[in-house]
Amino acid sequence: MKKQTTKNAEKETRQRLMDAGLRLFGLHGVGATSTRALALEAGVNLSAIPYHFGGKEGLYRAVLEHTIGVKLAEVGPGLDRVLAACANPSAGRGELLAAMRTLVRTMVTVMLGSPESRSFSQIMMQEQIAPTGAFNIFHDGFFAKVHGVWTQLLGRLLGLPPESLELRLRALAVMGQMVIFRVGMSGILRVVGGEKLSDAHLECITRLCIQQVEAIVAGYEPACPELGAMSGLLEGAQ
Amino acid sequence: MKKQTTKNAEKETRQRLMDAGLRLFGLHGVGATSTRALALEAGVNLSAIPYHFGGKEGLYRAVLEHTIGVKLAEVGPGLDRVLAACANPSAGRGELLAAMRTLVRTMVTVMLGSPESRSFSQIMMQEQIAPTGAFNIFHDGFFAKVHGVWTQLLGRLLGLPPESLELRLRALAVMGQMVIFRVGMSGILRVVGGEKLSDAHLECITRLCIQQVEAIVAGYEPACPELGAMSGLLEGAQ
């Protein structure tokens, strides 16, 4: 018994701290989370934080990098599949739309499905609100990737060049349809009722987002023609 | 000179503290914002916080209530106009679509236009992440109102009953197209380039959101038919 407990604590101290960090950092942010609260939540001695991670900030960075790795492994294959479809010049509208459907499904599942994705999204939002030094990890490792895939996919479907400003903004708006269910979760649960979204809710959200994106693609008309060649507004166009 | 300074400080101490609070609470949250930072930012003595607001939390509530009042005054008229159109049984598709366009324009302007709206949205996001006792103020006073208007409007345009679960979720998804530009601002600025969205960007976002909502309305097909009568999933249907 003692050995088990000890063994667990030893090998898993880092992991327990990172779990606690993911939860508490997501809930209250780095600044408002105390090392003592972290140690208590993890069931670990306070000094384990400076010892294993060099301090609270170090734990935060470790949590970020680890969680981003996990999430990227979840979405990565889906993203690659979509990218492959986009890169294939002979891919028809049907295949591109199929790729879109899997992309929506992947996003909804990853963002809303697992419970730890809640904390992940919370930390991501905190970084969007007040970017810390770790913002780049999120942006380059996640946000930009997903946005890039949507941009390529919609570019093919709408016939817009990948550098188009309107295309990039449209990709964001389309993503927003899914993201809002994560961002506004607290409020949404009050509107919909209940303490968490049921599987039926998730399935409905998925289908309805797919259907709306299909409608957007079908009914597309240029909205900002005068900005057509306005990729000049893009600085880091790449 | 001295009198002016003095006079300003006297009459405006509360206001200055609330301005500072809006900015700092939005940036770092209540827990991570120190009274000293607030006093410094406001150019005011530290004791003014307990004196005028009873403490940091009191200042937070005051900031919330005041700012919500201001924002509601900005959107209120626009919302009412849309509600009036929805309530008018003889309103045709054209009038409803016109109402939709002003609703999109209002949301984009209020959320992305003014600089203090940034802090407001940031605080709103903080409350969505970790609702405090003040969450109700936001939800009932803002979120639920805007969502209700979108629900009514889309209900008319799509021919769905106001209690429909799919309708409510669709209203959220549609709102998400605009909300994401506020929520993901930090990341968006990296994607688009620059330090803030220009007027040209805002106009493009507005038009493109309008066009996409038009497409969604035009291309609507029920996505969750089996949930058609599933307002049973709604607890507080009202």
Add this chain to the structure above:
DNA sequence: AGGTTTAATTCAATCGAATGAATGAATCAA
């Protein structure tokens, strides 16, 4: 109007509590 009192507000100094980190002893597996 001029001088005095009064209540409200601001201020510097200070409080106890909580913070993040460091320390060295204690514990453990190897």
Add this chain to the structure above:
DNA sequence: TTGATTCATTCATTCGATTGAATTAAACCT
């Protein structure tokens, strides 16, 4: 025994709030 890890204790700092004196504008009185 050795090196790694955990632990209780301690440190300097910062936190939110309080205190009582100082300052101010306004009300009052003659």
